[in-house]
Amino acid sequence: MVEDDQGIREILEIFLTSENYDVESFGSVSEFIHRDSTVTPDLYLFDVMLPDGSGIALCQQIKCNTHYVGVPVIIMSAHAHLGHINDICQPDDFISKPFDIENVLEKIENIFI
Template identity: 65%
Template sequence: MREIFLVEDDQAIREVLEVFLSSENYSVKTFGNVEEFKSRDTDITPDLYLFDVMLPDGSGIELCQEIRSNQDNDGVPIIIMSAHAKLSELSNLCKPDDFISKPFDIDNLLSRIDRIIK
């Protein structure tokens, strides 16, 4: 089973994504903020990172930079989600494998995740 690490501060979005992705046979580990994410078991490397940009104690961009700088994560794709930022604003800071604008269509999100992971 493919594993996704999701960092999203909006509890409703986090729960919907967890339920939906779990129903599509993904194992989903969720984090509500940067601190929770940094407290994770770093011995586990997921198949995909899914980060919101604006978090209460940091940003998904910073997490993206951190993941990209760690060789243990080589080849692990990152998708960034944001209601405010645009991919062109992020590309100099971090190069995600995909960018999803919020609000998003859940079926579109799933097809993009499937394409990147498989």
């Protein structure tokens, strides 16, 4: 997960961990880029507006990388709309902020059905 708002990042991490998900979170694109890239996650969750880049650009990079074929990407945003984002990076789902935490869990679970 890449989310620059520390409060949102912590809430999502605590909640998803309590739902038995292993969560690795980052506050910036730079932190994400310097992660252990040998680990392939089951899902990416990116905020659109980040202090040093964009979740949309990260989505594009993931979707174009053959190493990550089939790994779903969910985009979160308070300002962008799915239609605009879909034209650029084709995420597997979209979460509009503010969000209901149960809705986030539902969207994540639906990815794997």
